[in-house]
Amino acid sequence: MKINAVLALAFFTLSAAELPKALPLLQPDDGYKADILLVVAHPDDDVVIGGYLARASLDEKRRIAVIYCTNGDGGGNAVGYEAGAALGQLRIMEARRATAFLGIDDVWFVGAHDTPGQNVL
DSSP states (O other): OHHHHHHHHHHHHHHHSOOOOOOOOOOOOGGGOOSEEEEESSTTGGGGGHHHHHIIIIISOOOEEEEEEEOOTTSOOSSSSOOHHHHHHHHHHHHHHHHHHTTOOEEEEEEEOOOTTSOOO
16 A cells, blocks of 8 residues: 555656757758659659749649669660669769759768669568
8 A cells, every 4th residue: 555655656756847849859850842743763764754843833833752773774875885783873973963954952872782684672
């Protein structure tokens, strides 16, 4: 009986104590806001809707962000000798130039390797 009374007294004492307040939430960063978020696998997959991206960005002044899941290092190269990692870096530069031409500055690469015809696991 004494143990229950001590536990109850401890519980009420702790519950009456002032708990520390949580910090206020951070406000959203306008630098990461976008009207359109495009997520594609490869650096050249955005050309499928390139016309729409151009209209949305240049004519409608919409803010667009693009996420590329791979860097395109596993594809072929019909116009040069780059392959593998060098090809991936070339495609990153091409994608950044192409999106900048359309007025899109928010471009991220997840960095996964392109694995055509392979088991990604």
